[in-house]
Amino acid sequence: MARWPAGVPCRFQIGSLVETGPIGNVIATSMSSGPVKTRRRYTAAPREVSFVTGVLTADQVAAFEAWFADVLKDGVLPFEMPHPRTRVETIWRFVGGADPYSLAYRSPSLFTLSFRLEILP
Structure with a gap:
């Protein structure tokens, strides 16, 4: 299984982390x-997490984009990385x-990434 790219920090900006409960895991039936x-x-449902990364350099963004395109096949495949809040190894x-x-430009050579991920059960 793929891992988050080693040279790209997976820290989040304070105030940007949003987690949901289990997605679509309750069904209701009218009587x-x-x-x-x-x-x-x-018995287990995916959960969503969205966040903005800390500041990344142009080289780190290039490494992320290459990993996303080549290793994850444009984001189709799952990968492992520590949960940004709990630091527990998680499949995403x-x-x-x-x-x-x-991708947000912070200065000519500094950027942040925003994305939504699913925690897979």
Whole structure:
């Protein structure tokens, strides 16, 4: 399994980390009378985490982009990295869609990356 690129820090900017609970793991069924019945859909469900990285150099951004394109096949494959809050080794995948990550220019040679990841069960 792929690992987060060694030369790219996976720290997050204070105030940028957002975590969700299990995604879509409850199903509700209407009854002919009485309250709606609910149950878990899966024994384990993915969770989403979004954050903005700390400041990266142009070389670190280039390393990230090469890793994303070549190793993760444009973000399709899962990878391992420590959870940015708990520091526990976790399996992740980029949330699919048109914008898997975005790059913000902080100065001519410094940048931040923003992305949404899924914690895979």
